[in-house]
Amino acid sequence: MTAGALRLGWQASPLGVVGQLLLALVSGVLPAVTSYLGKLLVDDLVGRAAVSGGRIAVLAAAVALLGGLGTALSSVAGFAGTVMGRAVNLTAQDRLYRRINDFRGLRPFEDPQTQDTIRLAEQSAQDAPRQVLEFAVATVRSAVTIAGFLGTVLVFWPPMALLLLGTIVVAAVGQLKVAQHAAASTKRMISTVRRQFFYRQLLTDRRAAMEIRLFGAGPMLHGRAVESLRETSDASVAVARRNTLVQVLLALLAAAVAAAAGVAIAHQVRQGRITIGAMTLFTTAVASVQGALSGVLIQLGRTDEVLQHFGHYLALMRMPQDLPDGPTAPAPLRSGITFEDVWFRYGPDSPWVLQGVDLVLPRGQAIGLVGVNGAGKSTLVKLLCRFYDPERGRILWDGTDIRTLSVAELRRRIGVTFQDFMTYDMSARDNIGVGSPELLTDLDRIRDAAARADIDATLTALPRGYDTLLSRVFLDSKKDKGALLSGGQWQRVALARSLLRTSADLLILDEPNSGLDPLAERRVHRTLDRHRSGRTSLLVSHRLSALRGADLIVVLAEGRIVEQGAHELLLSRGGLYAELFEAQAEGYQYAAARGGERIGG
Numbered sequence: 291m292t293a294g295a296l297r298l299g300w301q302a303s304p305l306g307v308v309g310q311l312l313l314a315l316v317s318g319v320l321p322a323v324t325s326y327l328g329k330l331l332v333d334d335l336v337g338r339a340a341v342s343g344g345r346i347a348v349l350a351a352a353v354a355l356l357g358g359l360g361t362a363l364s365s366v367a368g369f370a371g372t373v374m375g376r377a378v379n380l381t382a383q384d385r386l387y388r389r390i391n392d393f394r395g396l397r398p399f400e401d402p403q404t405q406d407t408i409r410l411a412e413q414s415a416q417d418a419p420r421q422v423l424e425f426a427v428a429t430v431r432s433a434v435t436i437a438g439f440l441g442t443v444l445v446f447w448p449p450m451a452l453l454l455l456g457t458i459v460v461a462a463v464g465q466l467k468v469a470q471h472a473a474a475s476t477k478r479m480i481s482t483v484r485r486q487f488f489y490r491q492l493l494t495d496r497r498a499a500m501e502i503r504l505f506g507a508g509p510m511l512h513g514r515a516v517e518s519l520r521e522t523s524d525a526s527v528a529v530a531r532r533n534t535l536v537q538v539l540l541a542l543l544a545a546a547v548a549a550a551a552g553v554a555i556a557h558q559v560r561q562g563r564i565t566i567g568a569m570t571l572f573t574t575a576v577a578s579v580q581g582a583l584s585g586v587l588i589q590l591g592r593t594d595e596v597l598q599h600f601g602h603y604l605a606l607m608r609m610p611q612d613l614p615d616g617p618t619a620p621a622p623l624r625s626g627i628t629f630e631d632v633w634f635r636y637g638p639d640s641p642w643v644l645q646g647v648d649l650v651l652p653r654g655q656a657i658g659l660v661g662v663n664g665a666g667k668s669t670l671v672k673l674l675c676r677f678y679d680p681e682r683g684r685i686l687w688d689g690t691d692i693r694t695l696s697v698a699e700l701r702r703r704i705g706v707t708f709q710d711f712m713t714y715d716m717s718a719r720d721n722i723g724v725g726s727p728e729l730l731t732d733l734d735r736i737r738d739a740a741a742r743a744d745i746d747a748t749l750t751a752l753p754r755g756y757d758t759l760l761s762r763v764f765l766d767s768k769k770d771k772g773a774l775l776s777g778g779q780w781q782r783v784a785l786a787r788s789l790l791r792t793s794a795d796l797l798i799l800d801e802p803n804s805g806l807d808p809l810a811e812r813r814v815h816r817t818l819d820r821h822r823s824g825r826t827s828l829l830v831s832h833r834l835s836a837l838r839g840a841d842l843i844v845v846l847a848e849g850r851i852v853e854q855g856a857h858e859l860l861l862s863r864g865g866l867y868a869e870l871f872e873a874q875a876e877g878y879q880y881a882a883a884r885g886g887e888r889i890g891g
């Protein structure tokens with residue numbers, strides 16, 4: 291893991307790594323050299339032998355200058371560390387987002403474990419590589435400092451060196467334990483943190499605000515948010531408590547070592563075995579070794595903790611693809627798309643959602659897909675877009691299994707409006723242009739798509755036309771007004787997004803009209819009918835009147851196709867379609883009759 295983090299640092303900026311290590315080497319060796327020169331100076335000053343004034347002046351100046359150089363170097367090293375940290379962070383984040391974008395299907399975004407891995411990886415991508423580098427640099431610097439002082443201490447009094455070494459080992463083990471405990475606690479708490487984020491977001495979400503206020507659900511959500519916050523706070527207090535205990539014990543141990551050293555050195559000086567200069571060197575050595583050591587240990591503790599998380603970053607980077615990609619780009623659709631005995635379920639323990647679907651979507655035909663809630667219509671659409679692969683059976687594009695086709699190229703041939711479409715906090719132009727990013731600058735094409743979705747006039751009338759932000763989230767100034775659209779207007783923007791791909795071989799519309807007013811629905815339907823004629827399209831809708839003109843209507847029930855044919859044929863059969871259609875028609879007739887009664891009576 292450490293190697294992985296260091297490799298990332300090296301790849302981000304090899305020059306930076308070398309520079310940092312060189313700086314660490316020089317600044318690591320300086321304290322021992324300065325202290326040694328200090329010893330010579332003190333011995334010269336208090337010694338009985340006559341020493342030239344020149345030598346004393348040179349030594350005194352050198353001690354002062356080296357001290358200043360050390361301070362200057364540590365400032366330069368700090369700056370180099372910041373620059374290096376930024377470079378590493380950028381590389382790590384760049385790779386992380388690329389990896390997330392590389393997931394072809396939806397499973398990684400639905401699996402809570404993968405979600406946790408992504409969250410932890412995101413967190414550690416920011417910290418771990420920079421921290422490991424800092425640790426490596428601090429280790430080099432401290433190792434050089436400690437080696438220098440240990441060498442001198444060893445020369446004058448070997449038992450002292452052993453004592454120092456013992457403290458190093460105890461402190462290292464203590465810090466590691468603290469860090470491991472902290473990392474385990476973070477891992478345990480991750481789902482609670484996720485819950486806490488969720489409730490906090492919910493409490494401030496504009497869309498949730500209405501229901502929460504109307505239903506009086508605020509206190510309940512607030513209670514849950516605070517409860518999860520309390521859980522995570524208790525866990526971090528426990529970690530801090532253990533950390534403090536270890537730090538206190540280590541500080542006491544260090545003080546004991548320093549006291550023992552002080553007594554022993556004073557004794558040695560009194561007996562005339564070592565000079566006063568050597569004593570100053572000793573005292574500095576103990577303080578410097580302990581200082582360097584505690585610096586490394588603090589870094590070690592932090593590094594171990596972030597490295598535990600960095601494991602998630604590496605795990606994410608190494609995670610196998612959720613869907614295999616095919617090598618060939620699909621040719622324009624010639625004959626049609628075929629579902630061959632397709633079986634699908636969302637998880638190995640989940641119920642089957644599609645159970646042996648056999649279906650042909652002939653090229654150039656408008657197909658309607660009908661079924662009660664939960665019948666599997668949206669799932670069928672998702673399989674067609676290859677967000678998942680069937681567990682059994684095949685989906686064929688002109689006879690070729692879509693699993694053998696390039697996922698990106700296949701999707702390029704499909705235009706879709708999803709039932710749960712996105713509303714982006716971006717400009718109106720971006721909101722439509724995102725449907726075909728290469729057309730983002732082609733306002734004419736964007737307006738044409740908007741016109742077909744019956745939303746051009748609304749967007750043109752916005753304060754800054756198509757450049758108006760459809761949100762109030764990212765506004766820079768009060769003058770730069772954003773706009774909020776209604777549900778039906780958003781639906782038309784989403785529709786325009788999919789209509790932008792005029793070259794798509796297959797147009798899929800999953801409930802494109804559920805939020806439209808009757809007049810807008812009629813207008814949109816007329817344009818859609820025109821747009822769909824001669825193209826292959828799949829329209830999923832509960833408004834059966836919208837499907838009357840379809841060439842073929844397919845009825846899905848419990849993941850099976852139970853009927854298919856044209857509207858009139860299905861009505862005459864008196865099956866599920868006829869039942870659904872009559873239930874809807876009855877609703878209108880009932881409403882009309884009640885209206886008549888009221889007017890009449």
Ligand SMILES: Nc1ncnc2c1ncn2[C@@H]1O[C@H](COP(=O)(O)OP(=O)(O)OP(=O)(O)O)[C@@H](O)[C@H]1O
Pocket residue numbers: 400636643661662663664665666667668669670709
């Ligand atoms: N991501 C998912 N993970 C697990 N189960 C899912 C997922 N999406 C849908 N399901 C389940 O699959 C079944 C079919 O859902 P689907 O959305 O395909 O139905 P639908 O026919 O489109 O329904 P509706 O008319 O309500 O939109 C449902 O029982 C649903 O709970």
